[in-house]
Amino acid sequence: MVQRMRPVVQKIEESRLDSITLENLPFGKIFSDHMLVADFRDGAWQSPEIIPYGPFEVDPSISTLHYGQAIFEGMKAFRVPGGGISIFRPLENLRRFQRSAARMEMPEVSEELFIEGLLELIRLDAGWMPDYPDHTLYIRPFMFATDSYIGVRPAETYRFMIILSPSGPFFLEPQRIFVESHYVRAVAGGIGFAKAAGNYGASMHATALARAKGFDQVLWTDPVEHKYVQEIGMMNVFFRIDDRIVTPSLEEGTILPGVTRSSLITLLRDWGVQVEECRVSMDELADAYTRGQLKEVFGAGTAASVSMIRELSYQEHSMIFDVNAFSLAHRLRTTLKGIQQGQIADTHGWMMPV
Ligand SMILES: Cc1ncc(COP(=O)(O)O)c(C=O)c1O
Numbered sequence: 001m002v003q004r005m006r007p008v009v010q011k012i013e014e015s016r017l018d019s020i021t022l023e024n025l026p027f028g029k030i031f032s033d034h035m036l037v038a039d040f041r042d043g044a045w046q047s048p049e050i051i052p053y054g055p056f057e058v059d060p061s062i063s064t065l066h067y068g069q070a071i072f073e074g075m076k077a078f079r080v081p082g083g084g085i086s087i088f089r090p091l092e093n094l095r096r097f098q099r100s101a102a103r104m105e106m107p108e109v110s111e112e113l114f115i116e117g118l119l120e121l122i123r124l125d126a127g128w129m130p131d132y133p134d135h136t137l138y139i140r141p142f143m144f145a146t147d148s149y150i151g152v153r154p155a156e157t158y159r160f161m162i163i164l165s166p167s168g169p170f171f172l173e174p175q176r177i178f179v180e181s182h183y184v185r186a187v188a189g190g191i192g193f194a195k196a197a198g199n200y201g202a203s204m205h206a207t208a209l210a211r212a213k214g215f216d217q218v219l220w221t222d223p224v225e226h227k228y229v230q231e232i233g234m235m236n237v238f239f240r241i242d243d244r245i246v247t248p249s250l251e252e253g254t255i256l257p258g259v260t261r262s263s264l265i266t267l268l269r270d271w272g273v274q275v276e277e278c279r280v281s282m283d284e285l286a287d288a289y290t291r292g293q294l295k296e297v298f299g300a301g302t303a304a305s306v307s308m309i310r311e312l313s314y315q316e317h318s319m320i321f322d323v324n325a326f327s328l329a330h331r332l333r334t335t336l337k338g339i340q341q342g343q344i345a346d347t348h349g350w351m352m353p354v
Helices: 063-067 090-103 111-124 197-212 259-270 282-290 328-340
Strands: 034-041 049-052 070-072 075-079 085-088 136-145 158-167 175-179 217-221 229-232 236-241 244-248 274-278 294-301 305-314 317-320 351-353
Touching: 034 111, 049 111, 063 136, 070 090, 070 197, 085 111, 090 111, 090 136, 090 259, 111 136, 111 158, 175 229, 197 217, 229 236, 229 244, 236 259, 236 282, 236 328, 244 259, 259 274, 259 294, 259 305, 259 328, 282 294, 282 305, 282 317, 294 328, 305 328
Parallel strands: 175 217, 175 305, 244 274
Antiparallel strands: 034 049, 034 158, 070 136, 075 085, 075 136, 085 351, 136 158, 217 229, 236 244, 236 294, 294 305, 305 317
């Protein structure tokens, strides 16, 4: 039987909005009144529901807790002039979610379920979209296995959910980055390209060690030689060598194909900047630095948009950058923000109105 994919809505009796101010909320701690829930069983997605946000019970044996069949996405909605709300490139997040699901042997979530569910949820909780400068509504879709069975095999039942979190401006101070040459995030043939929960769990130890040494994040390198750059914590990474931008390519499947990454590459090419997606080695970067040609280093991701890097610590050496002298990184950040907030023409059709 074909299930209806338009969510059935069960509204909250009393909104929590009256007891909260949406100004300067920290990232990821407060959630809106409702959440979307859809269950997969008997080989099909059942009709989705939008219900009051809150905890739910799970069986202690659900396979997610033991074997980690769990994936997620992260994107943002913005307030645009005239009071409307627009989401930045949600179809890209849907496609990435589908690729993550396929790799983790989880069922595909259709465009109808993902996008219609999302739009319906945001419309219902539109009051949770903060109306202050640079505030956003963070959107977290996720899926996890729900079989009550501790045998190792792909589950037969799953839950897909979307929750919304209003957030204040998220700005990262220029970052000090530790280039990791012991621990590994991803290998070719692994799950580096997927937004799978396990990638994040596995990254925490190395990140904690780097933080204890005074760094903000690690820059992951390849697993064999620790020579080729992958990505930073929750950001893709870009380098400007003279007037050329280089960024690790997606080919090996070891980095997350960031939506911000792809948007920045498009903007740079629009501006006539040469962008190379290639293998980027630490030796090449260190040489460029020594010759004074490594002009900018920055990260790109949904949370912080474009984030300047002021130090790369590689083996015994430190490369120090004057982020005030960066040009393209600042221009990219301003342009992306302008497009997202509806102040710069969206010539690529990136914004989806709610
Ligand atoms: C590991 C990793 N790399 C890169 C990114 C940047 O991706 P996006 O621009 O789609 O947010 C993220 C964050 O979402 C991430 O978790």
